[in-house]
Amino acid sequence: MNYPILPYRIFPLGDAAITVDFGNCIDETINKEVIARFNQLRQQPLPGMIEAAPAYSSLTVYYDIMALKKKIPGHQTVYEWMRQLLEERLQQPVQQDQITGRLLHIPVCYDKEFALDIQQLATTKNISVDEVIQTHTAKQYKVYMLGFMPGFAYMGEVDEKISMPRKAQPVNITTGSVGIAGKQTGIYPLASPGGWQIIGRTPLKLFDTAGEEPTLLRAGDRVQFYSIPTNDFYEIQNPPSPFMERGLGG
Amino acid sequence: MSLKVIKAGILDTIQDMGRYGQQHLGINPAGAMDKYAMQVTNILVGNKPGEATIEMHFPASVFMFTQPALIALGGADFSASINGEPVPGFHPIIAGKNDVLQFHKPVNGARAYMAVAGGFVIREWMNSCSTHLKAKAGGYNGRALQKDDELFLRQSSSFSIKQNDFIILPWQADAGWGNDQKEIFVLPGNEWERLTTESKENFSMTSFIITQQSDRMGYRLNNIPLHSLSNEEVISSAVSFGTVQLLPDGRLIVLMADHQTTGGYPRVAHVITAHHSKLAQMKAGNKIHFRFTDQHTAEELFIKQQQHLLQLQNACTFKLEQYFSDKR
Numbered sequence: 001m002n003y004p005i006l007p008y009r010i011f012p013l014g015d016a017a018i019t020v021d022f023g024n025c026i027d028e029t030i031n032k033e034v035i036a037r038f039n040q041l042r043q044q045p046l047p048g049m050i051e052a053a054p055a056y057s058s059l060t061v062y063y064d065i066m067a068l069k070k071k072i073p074g075h076q077t078v079y080e081w082m083r084q085l086l087e088e089r090l091q092q093p094v095q096q097d098q099i100t101g102r103l104l105h106i107p108v109c110y111d112k113e114f115a116l117d118i119q120q121l122a123t124t125k126n127i128s129v130d131e132v133i134q135t136h137t138a139k140q141y142k143v144y145m146l147g148f149m150p151g152f153a154y155m156g157e158v159d160e161k162i163s164m165p166r167k168a169q170p171v172n173i174t175t176g177s178v179g180i181a182g183k184q185t186g187i188y189p190l191a192s193p194g195g196w197q198i199i200g201r202t203p204l205k206l207f208d209t210a211g212e213e214p215t216l217l218r219a220g221d222r223v224q225f226y227s228i229p230t231n232d233f234y235e236i237q238n239p240p241s242p243f244m245e246r247g248l249g250g
Numbered sequence: 251m252s253l254k255v256i257k258a259g260i261l262d263t264i265q266d267m268g269r270y271g272q273q274h275l276g277i278n279p280a281g282a283m284d285k286y287a288m289q290v291t292n293i294l295v296g297n298k299p300g301e302a303t304i305e306m307h308f309p310a311s312v313f314m315f316t317q318p319a320l321i322a323l324g325g326a327d328f329s330a331s332i333n334g335e336p337v338p339g340f341h342p343i344i345a346g347k348n349d350v351l352q353f354h355k356p357v358n359g360a361r362a363y364m365a366v367a368g369g370f371v372i373r374e375w376m377n378s379c380s381t382h383l384k385a386k387a388g389g390y391n392g393r394a395l396q397k398d399d400e401l402f403l404r405q406s407s408s409f410s411i412k413q414n415d416f417i418i419l420p421w422q423a424d425a426g427w428g429n430d431q432k433e434i435f436v437l438p439g440n441e442w443e444r445l446t447t448e449s450k451e452n453f454s455m456t457s458f459i460i461t462q463q464s465d466r467m468g469y470r471l472n473n474i475p476l477h478s479l480s481n482e483e484v485i486s487s488a489v490s491f492g493t494v495q496l497l498p499d500g501r502l503i504v505l506m507a508d509h510q511t512t513g514g515y516p517r518v519a520h521v522i523t524a525h526h527s528k529l530a531q532m533k534a535g536n537k538i539h540f541r542f543t544d545q546h547t548a549e550e551l552f553i554k555q556q557q558h559l560l561q562l563q564n565a566c567t568f569k570l571e572q573y574f575s576d577k578r
Binding site: 011012013014015016017019021024025026038050051052053054055056057058060062065066069077078079080145146147148149150151152154189190192207209214215218219 | 270375376384482486488512523545552
């Protein structure tokens with residue numbers, strides 16, 4: 001596949017990291033390029049690279065100054081050398097398998113008890129609570145990036161009908177809460193102070209330290225939310241023990 | 251063989267060089283605030299420099315050794331004593347069975363480190379022993395040390411310690427190495443050019459007080475509010491240890507070891523890696539004076555610091571081997 005190279009800018013992020021920025025914006029095409037480039041770097045890391053991390057429209061490579069200094073000509077800084085390597089890499093086309101993400105279906109209970117701000121959002125946007133739910137579950141969202149806290153996925157874009165800015169003052173938010181901030185939607189993997197408008201909660205674990213893969217979502221995935229009743233929420237959260245099902249329980 | 255916590259400190263955690271390779275999942279590296287001091291303490295006891303240590307804040311825990319152990323303290327000076335007798339930082343020390351280590355007052359610095367020869371028995375989470383407080387993972391049960399915690403020590407094969415009285419070994423590492431320079435060197439951040447001329451001058455000409463709102467995540471500064479020429483939003487992008495961000499109220503925050511992986515505030519500057527250690531030893535009330543440097547100097551200073559650690563490692567390995575072979 002012939003993959004076009006988007007215009008970019010490269011700048012240092014301090015003395016041990018370098019960022020490629022494709023435009024300081026939230027844009028699907030740009031984000032696709034970022035994630036493809038990220039996957040490419042994971043498959044074939046640059047020499048001296050510690051890790052790479054994608055954001056909405058930029059990709060950052062963290063590197064080991066000491067390891068690189070030994071390899072490069074004395075007059076050149078490690079940064080200049082990394083920059084050259086990165087630019088060379090950007091000239092290479094990305095593979096199709098570096099572009100495609102997974103589709104995940106995520107249950108959300110939009111009941112009042114889990115949806116701190118859904119009524120306020122509906123009132124502000126002059127629609128019914130049902131319409132908020134319908135709109136939020138009507139389309140697939142792209143996971144643009146993970147950040148803020150372990151496993152927190154920035155997804156978008158929500159329909160204008162349910163878009164609402166974040167709160168001025170952060171409040172304490174429960175694990176699994178699903179929120180809206182501007183045109184973004186996201187799920188809090190851990191309890192935390194936060195400013196997103198909370199419209200529901202998922203019983204799924206977004207972040208699990210015991211897991212081989214600690215986060216449920218990855219940048220580049222697609223997410224389809226679906227509405228579940230409260231009973232299902234608790235059942236998914238605490239599945240009945242297999243003994244109980246077989247009638248062996250107490 | 252273990253180290254028992256008799257009394258808990260305010261925030262004592264297991265930390266190493268940090269957890270790398272997971273920032274794309276939103277998992278920040280954590281790790282020691284002062285990685286330089288942490289590595290020196292390890293080197294003094296013959297460990298590999300990146301071995302997990304205890305990072306302590308004041309008031310720090312009171313510890314008891316259930317067996318003799320070779321230890322080193324470094325970083326901040328909290329006026330340590332063993333069985334009531336003062337012990338210096340940056341020296342290898344042999345603590346005897348049932349010896350009690352405590353810290354009396356914060357003399358200077360903000361974070362002290364303790365390394366134990368052989369290291370602690372800690373299960374790694376994602377290739378690091380560092381405590382990730384937010385994720386409640388890594389380190390000792392994913393949390394700060396509490397009363398009655400027992401940290402098991404790996405047997406150090408190289409040194410057999412038989413004596414019961416504590417001994418301060420007669421050599422030391424240079425505690426202040428590289429920290430004589432008062433200023434904190436920075437490189438311009440991507441959004442530096444957004445600042446007004448006056449704000450740029452203020453940033454480089456004035457010193458800023460570190461406020462009480464300062465912890466392992468970041469230091470908030472009580473600076474003259476700085477102004478941006480543009481209101482263009484910064485779409486969430488990577489930040490790093492040492493990134494200086496401009497908050498909406500015009501104040502600055504310097505990101506530290508437990509920083510988020512990404513941020514949406516203008517990045518006006520980045521503290522150079524070689525000065526992270528100095529920065530980590532600053533606390534609320536201290537003044538920060540930033541001075542711009544260039545990429546070349548930043549890299550050179552870091553490499554010098556690393557070379558110093560290598561030399562120290564060679565010297566300490568030799569001294570320890572000599573000391574323990576004489577005792578055999």
